Amino acid sequence: MYRITGPLLALLFAVVLNAPSLYLVQFTVRKAYIERELCVQREQMEGMRTCHGECQLSRKFRALEQEAEAGFPAERLEVRHEPMVQDRETVPVFVRTAVRLNFPICVSPVSPGHTAVAEPVPWC
Numbered sequence: 001m002y003r004i005t006g007p008l009l010a011l012l013f014a015v016v017l018n019a020p021s022l023y024l025v026q027f028t029v030r031k032a033y034i035e036r037e038l039c040v041q042r043e044q045m046e047g048m049r050t051c052h053g054e055c056q057l058s059r060k061f062r063a064l065e066q067e068a069e070a071g072f073p074a075e076r077l078e079v080r081h082e083p084m085v086q087d088r089e090t091v092p093v094f095v096r097t098a099v100r101l102n103f104p105i106c107v108s109p110v111s112p113g114h115t116a117v118a119e120p121v122p123w124c
Contacts, residue, residue: 020064027057 015022027034034053036042041051 020061023057023060023064027053027060 031053034056035049038056039049039051039053040055041049
């Protein structure tokens with residue numbers, strides 16, 4: 001499954017990146033038809049034409065540019081100063097009640113050979 005998905009996504013990405021060049025290839029292949037049928041200057045004499053169908057190509061590129069700008073979420077990328085999630089007025093705090101634990105009192109005499117805990121540590 002993953003072996004098919006990776007190359008398919010790479011191919012799709014390449015096609016999207018090369019969309020303007022595909023319009024250019026289409027223009028060069030159909031240039032004679034565009035000059036004859038779609039060009040703005042098709043009624044002028046052939047020696048007076050300066051466009052040679054490039055007006056249609058510029059329209060295609062302009063349409064692609066507008067489509068790209070319309071689909072780009074620029075307003076979502078602006079800097080926001082307010083928090084994304086609104087703060088709540090009161091935050092519920094769960095505090096457990098304190099319970100007094102009764103540990104057994106261990107009273108044992110100091111074992112022979114050990115010092116009592118209350119005696120200071122000799123530093124010298």
